[in-house]
Amino acid sequence: MERTYPLMHAKLEKQSFNEFSYVFKWNGKDTSMAPYVLMAHLDVVPVEAIAESKWTYPSFSGKIEKDTIWGRGAVDDKSSAIAIMEATEQMLENNFTPERTFYFCFGHDEEIAGKRGANIISQWFKEKNINPAFVLDEGGMIDTEKFKDVQRPVAVIATGEKGFVNVDISVAIPGGHSSQPEKETAIDVLNKAIVRVREKQMPPIISPPVKSLLEKTAAEQSFVKKIAIANMWLFKNLVIKGMEENKQTNAMVHTTLVPTIVKAGIKDNVIPSIANATFNSRILPGQTSDDVVNFVKxxxxxxxVTVKKQTISLMEASSSTPSNHPSFQMLESITQKIVPNVLVSPYLLIGATDSRYFRPFSDAVLNFTPMQNAKGFHGIDERIGVTDLSRMISFYKLVLAEK
Incomplete structure (x- = not known):
């Protein structure tokens, strides 16, 4: 980083937290103004060894082929960090000084809840009594595929995010030799429990960010959809049913529950006495982790079947920043400058980000990067267009120059 961005390291104040997380401070002209915070995380999720051969290019190669950068972290979230630093370095080369002070916060453990990175950084902000006027982190993007009826790019800026909880379920039934199985084993009971949880969903909720998204996009859609959205008191169930047909929009109106870890057995001829599974849940605003546990039970x-909530990485659903907040309007204006004919809308982030640690003491927290139709994050062939990275650099330059 120091070799690539020498001016940033020479002219900005830098602090390290737990060795691998960093905060840079760029002092503005008017120190009486509350600062802005730009965030990104430097860590990435691993690549399964068995999936490595399925990648078009080696997963950590950073291969640039034509207009595409391939590799783990290209989307989530090294591109944001690089775009922030590129924008800063270029502006320093031109002797630019922002109107207000900016902090750049780069965490190193976002993918494992950010406890030693963003969490510690946010505590430092609180200890120093630094209350940002605005925090910007990863999250929303530009989409031209999921809103086909709109027929123009849609930039979704997350104004809030779902919560996060893991729920463990466990079954203990005496096992034995596999040649003499009982009618039900621990694995049998666990499997039935998993199926029962997955057969139903928690009650749907249309949160304020999702309601705003529906209203914004409905204005560009068919007459029937306009009528349905305009009369939610009558057509709410119909709208929800339509959203349930797609996994991404379904996650906007439901608290989701999915098994991500299943463990049982040590040998092929031994019936295990204990079988365990972990459900990962993303919690809607208006519901809580206790609601999730009660639903599972x-x-x-x-x-x-024993049901227990994990608390180590528990985060309840966040509050939301109103879409009429000046920070949202600023991002809307900037996005319209760099993306022709774009429709900008609030929405609910269905994942979790480091910025959640700043929500209790910041006036506004928003999640957005202007990459378009990102592919492969947390999966195979993660990649981003060179044009997307260039657009992101231009975007952050405009944010830094904002008066």
Whole structure:
């Protein structure tokens, strides 16, 4: 970083947190103004060894082929960090000084809840009594594929994000030799419990950010959809049913629950005595982690299954920044400058980001980067267009120059 961005390291104040997380401070002309915070994280999720051969290019190669950068972290979230630093370095080369002070916060453990990175950084902000007027982190993007009826690019800026909780379920039934199985084993009971949880969904909620998204996009859609959105009191269930047909829009109106870890057994001829599974849940505003646990217990309805909530990475759903906030309007204006004919809308972030640690003491927290139709994040062939990275650099330059 120091070799690539020498001016940034020479002219900005830098602090390290737990060795690998960094905060840069760029003093503005008017120190009486509350600062802005730009965020990104430097860590990435791993690549499964078995999936490496399925990548078009080696997963950590950073291969640039034509207009595409390939590799883990290209989307999530090294591109944001690089775009922030590129924008800063270029502006320093021109002896630019921002009107207000900016902090750049780069965490190193966002993918494992940010406890030693963004969490510690946010505590430092609180100890120093630094209350940002605006925090910008990863999240929303530009889409031209999911809103086909709109027929123009849609930039979704997240004004809030879902919560996060892991729920463990466990079954203990004496095992034995696989040649003499009982009618039900620990694995049998666990499997039935998993199926029961997955058969139903928690009650739907249309949160304020999702309602705004529906209203914004409905204005550009068919007459029937306009009528439905304009009369939610009558057509709410119909609108929700339509959103449930797609996994991404379904996640906007439901608290989701999915098993991500299943463990049982140590040998092929031994029936295990204990079988465990972990559900990952993303919680809608208006529902809580306790609601999730109660839903799981009621869905399983079997006293042999123990249900326990993990607390180490628990985060309840966040509050939302109003879409009429000046910071949202600023991002809307900047996005319209760099993306022709774009429709800008608020929405609810279905994942979780480091910025959640700043929500309790910041006036506004928004999640957005102007990359378009990002591909492969957390999966195979993660990649971003060179034109997207260039657009992101231009975007951050405009944010830094904002008066």
């Amino acid at each position: 009621n869905a399983i309805n079997d006293e042999r």
